[in-house]
Amino acid sequence: MPDSTLTVLIAEDGAADRLLLARIVSKQGYAVLTAENGEQAVALFAEQRPQVVLLDALMPVMDGFEAARRIKALAGETLVPIIFLTSLSEEEALVRCLEAGGDDFLAKPYSPVILGAKIKAMDRLRRLHATVLEQRDQITRHHHHLLNEQRVAKAVFDKVAHAGCLSAPNIRYLQSPYALFNGDLLLAAFTPSGDMHVLLGDFTGHGLPAAVGAMPLAEVFYGMTAKGYGLAETLREMNAKLKRILPVDMFCCAVLLNLSFQRRVVEVWNGGMPDGYLLSVDGREPLALVSRHLPLGVLAPERFDDSTQVLPLGLGERLFLLSDGVVDTSDDQDQLFGVERLRQVLVDNRQPGLLFEEVLHALDAFRGRSRDDVSLVEIRMVEPEALSPPPLIYSDSGQSAPLDWSLQFEFRAQTLKRFNPLPYLLQLLQEVHGLRAQSGALHSVLSELYSNALEHGVLGLDSALKRDAAGFAEYYRQRSERLQALGEGCIRVGLRVEPQGLGGRLIIEVDDSGKGFNVTKVLARPLIEQGLSGRGLNLIRRLSRHAEWTDQGRRACVEFTWDALA
Amino acid sequence: MAVETVVSQDGKKLTIKVKGRFDFGKHQEFREAYERKPVRPDSVVVDLKEATYLDSSALGMLLMLRDHVGGEESEVQVVNTSSDVRKILAISNFDKLFDIS
Amino acid sequence: MTDNHIDRKVLSDLQEVMDDGYLHLLEIFLDDSEKRLSQLHEAKNATELGHAAHSFKGSSSNMGALVLAELCRQLEERVKQQPLYGIEDLINQIDREYVLVRQLYSDEHQRVLIG
Numbered sequence: 145m146p147d148s149t150l151t152v153l154i155a156e157d158g159a160a161d162r163l164l165l166a167r168i169v170s171k172q173g174y175a176v177l178t179a180e181n182g183e184q185a186v187a188l189f190a191e192q193r194p195q196v197v198l199l200d201a202l203m204p205v206m207d208g209f210e211a212a213r214r215i216k217a218l219a220g221e222t223l224v225p226i227i228f229l230t231s232l233s234e235e236e237a238l239v240r241c242l243e244a245g246g247d248d249f250l251a252k253p254y255s256p257v258i259l260g261a262k263i264k265a266m267d268r269l270r271r272l273h274a275t276v277l278e279q280r281d282q283i284t285r286h287h288h289h290l291l292n293e294q295r296v297a298k299a300v301f302d303k304v305a306h307a308g309c310l311s312a313p314n315i316r317y318l319q320s321p322y323a324l325f326n327g328d329l330l331l332a333a334f335t336p337s338g339d340m341h342v343l344l345g346d347f348t349g350h351g352l353p354a355a356v357g358a359m360p361l362a363e364v365f366y367g368m369t370a371k372g373y374g375l376a377e378t379l380r381e382m383n384a385k386l387k388r389i390l391p392v393d394m395f396c397c398a399v400l401l402n403l404s405f406q407r408r409v410v411e412v413w414n415g416g417m418p419d420g421y422l423l424s425v426d427g428r429e430p431l432a433l434v435s436r437h438l439p440l441g442v443l444a445p446e447r448f449d450d451s452t453q454v455l456p457l458g459l460g461e462r463l464f465l466l467s468d469g470v471v472d473t474s475d476d477q478d479q480l481f482g483v484e485r486l487r488q489v490l491v492d493n494r495q496p497g498l499l500f501e502e503v504l505h506a507l508d509a510f511r512g513r514s515r516d517d518v519s520l521v522e523i524r525m526v527e528p529e530a531l532s533p534p535p536l537i538y539s540d541s542g543q544s545a546p547l548d549w550s551l552q553f554e555f556r557a558q559t560l561k562r563f564n565p566l567p568y569l570l571q572l573l574q575e576v577h578g579l580r581a582q583s584g585a586l587h588s589v590l591s592e593l594y595s596n597a598l599e600h601g602v603l604g605l606d607s608a609l610k611r612d613a614a615g616f617a618e619y620y621r622q623r624s625e626r627l628q629a630l631g632e633g634c635i636r637v638g639l640r641v642e643p644q645g646l647g648g649r650l651i652i653e654v655d656d657s658g659k660g661f662n663v664t665k666v667l668a669r670p671l672i673e674q675g676l677s678g679r680g681l682n683l684i685r686r687l688s689r690h691a692e693w694t695d696q697g698r699r700a701c702v703e704f705t706w707d708a709l710a
Numbered sequence: 711m712a713v714e715t716v717v718s719q720d721g722k723k724l725t726i727k728v729k730g731r732f733d734f735g736k737h738q739e740f741r742e743a744y745e746r747k748p749v750r751p752d753s754v755v756v757d758l759k760e761a762t763y764l765d766s767s768a769l770g771m772l773l774m775l776r777d778h779v780g781g782e783e784s785e786v787q788v789v790n791t792s793s794d795v796r797k798i799l800a801i802s803n804f805d806k807l808f809d810i811s
Numbered sequence: 812m813t814d815n816h817i818d819r820k821v822l823s824d825l826q827e828v829m830d831d832g833y834l835h836l837l838e839i840f841l842d843d844s845e846k847r848l849s850q851l852h853e854a855k856n857a858t859e860l861g862h863a864a865h866s867f868k869g870s871s872s873n874m875g876a877l878v879l880a881e882l883c884r885q886l887e888e889r890v891k892q893q894p895l896y897g898i899e900d901l902i903n904q905i906d907r908e909y910v911l912v913r914q915l916y917s918d919e920h921q922r923v924l925i926g
Contacts, residue, residue: 158870160840167829167836202862231869252869253821256828348766392777393770397802416802438803442773444782 155185182206225266327354334533337587386441578706601656646708660696721749759790821875
């Protein structure tokens with residue numbers, strides 16, 4: 145800024161001194177305003193707003209000190225440097241000048257050189273201050289923009305996330321309101337057959353970049369879960385989506401669970417999250433659910449590993465998941481809370497309802513202060529009747545429902561390896577309005593029939609293996625192995641819908657190319673055994689109108705009926 | 711300098727040393743270590759001997775490096791890892807993508 | 812003798828700074844000084860006297876009238892202590908000194924006007 149735009153106000157009661165000063169200052173290229181006393185000086189300042197002020201300390205009417213105070217008050221936030229003109233020598237007097245708001249002194253007799261230097265220095269200070277204020281205002285504006293953007297992002301995300309079932313009675317969770325912007329994600333939803341999918345995730349990064357990945361992920365999760373897709377397919381889709389849309393250095397660590405309340409098992413996939421824990425009811429050591437996979441969004445689809453771990457989960461047993469904030473908490477000596485301390489808390493816990501409190505308390509005690517950015521989730525295995533999945537919402541009126549048709553699919557080996565036909569079949573059957581009230585049962589039955597046909601029929605797996613955790617692991621290992629090696633085999637699915645009285649009926653026929661089994665023998669087994677490890681035959685019977693097995697167990701025929709719709 | 715690079719005589723092997731905290735603050739320097747090199751190196755080694763800490767943004771940076779030198783076709787080694795650093799790499803299963811020692 | 816009472820260097824600096832305003836400055840100073848002297852004589856108490864002395868000290872030092880400035884400084888100091896001794900005497904000295912420098916400044920004014 146050129147010096148000539150700077151205006152200096154000179155307040156000095158001696159006429160000759162005033163004249164002299166005015167000349168010195170204007171000779172240096174500044175514009176000059178003059179006043180004879182403090183009152184005039186304040187009035188001139190208010191009117192003209194000069195940038196620098198020279199004030200004589202002792203003036204009639206209003207002295208320099210009072211004038212300085214008033215001028216500083218008028219200036220407000222802006223810095224208007226005030227140079228006191230004085231021949232006061234006592235320390236006390238000089239201190240008075242500074243306390244009144246003076247920024248510097250000039251002694252009499254006036255030296256033009258020194259005055260010029262001081263004005264320049266004060267001008268530099270003034271401009272620096274103005275820059276700081278401007279930058280501060282800019283920063284404040286940007287900050288408000290950012291806050292607003294985050295508010296909008298959160299509002300949009302909450303709409304996407306509302307489809308979940310985090311409020312189910314068997315789930316307990318703790319999440320900070322800013323979880324989204326820390327990259328923390330917690331999703332839960334029922335499948336059509338009443339199973340529950342849960343996802344606890346942690347995106348790299350903070351702020352909007354972390355939040356932005358959460359939305360497409362949540363949409364895939366909810367969309368596919370609602371349609372009846374399994375964990376593996378949902379994982380593949382989520383990974384592919386993130387890989388496609390996120391930059392190379394961004395990814396999402398996640399742990400996913402699929403709980404089946406009918407079969408009392410849980411399927412687990414952990415990619416990059418800290419260990420989850422399976423907590424028993426009888427005091428056994430907590431079982432760690434270790435991360436075995438790369439996080440979502442890192443691997444290309446063809447390299448993605450969707451294999452899951454399947455474990456039995458008895459009534460009352462719980463799964464405990466947490467974000468990395470827990471184990472990473474450090475104290476003043478930079479020591480980490482660590483896995484051991486956490487395990488100790490889990491082992492020491494006597495009342496399940498107090499687990500969260502005990503974990504948080506242990507963290508607080510360790511760290512000396514609390515954390516508000518830790519996510520904890522606990523899911524309990526309960527009776528299926530304890531839960532009430534919300535009914536599926538349909539958007540059509542039912543006038544054009546297909547009521548009299550049949551079709552048959554045949555899935556051969558190569559297809560069986562990589563394709564799950566259930567979501568498509570279920571989608572199709574949802575067109576039949578009469579069946580909608582039994583959607584849950586229908587999905588459960590179809591899943592059970594298909595998995596029986598595939599695992600026991602075509603792959604020849606022995607359900608007796610599924611007695612304990614080790615057995616489960618072996619069973620699913622064999623399943624994966626045999627499916628990969630499958631060369632021959634097929635499953636046929638036939639669906640027939642026909643009107644019956646005022647309502648209708650659905651007949652499902654599933655054939656497999658396996659060796660069959662002794663139907664009577666299996667049906668005679670005690671229920672518990674059947675539920676966990678058997679073919680769930682009684683379950684199928686219970687959920688449908690009629691079920692029977694023919695052709696030595698290779699063909700299952702199940703019937704659903706419905707009455708006239710209201 | 712918190713990030714040092716050493717290039718072999720023939721320009722085929724690039725060693726990147728990271729000192730101190732390997733976190734988002736090193737983003738710029740780390741990128742510059744491997745971008746704009748006249749010869750695309752055949753092998754890259756990330757030396758973490760003096761690295762005290764590793765977080766998820768460091769994992770992201772390693773992914774970017776791997777992508778830059780050929781993705782699936784590349785072989786990036788991460789060496790001299792402390793037990794803490796190895797633990798972090800293990801949880802994310804990065805040993806499936808990098809040769810870690 | 813005139814060099815004791817007025818610092819010639821100061822005058823020449825003033826002339827350089829003021830340019831064609833130098834004459835005006837001299838006039839203003841003399842005019843202002845008359846007022847200051849009246850203030851000194853008319854002061855009703857120690858505080859007023861002290862202020863008047865302080866101001867006169869300032870302006871005379873700016874103009875290079877060293878002895879005058881010094882006398883004013885002495886007066887300023889003296890009025891801070893009770894009882895007020897020798898005040899009359901000091902004021903008289905200031906009067907006399909002023910008469911002297913007034914002549915010198917007039918001469919200076921003349922010098923510049925002609926030359």
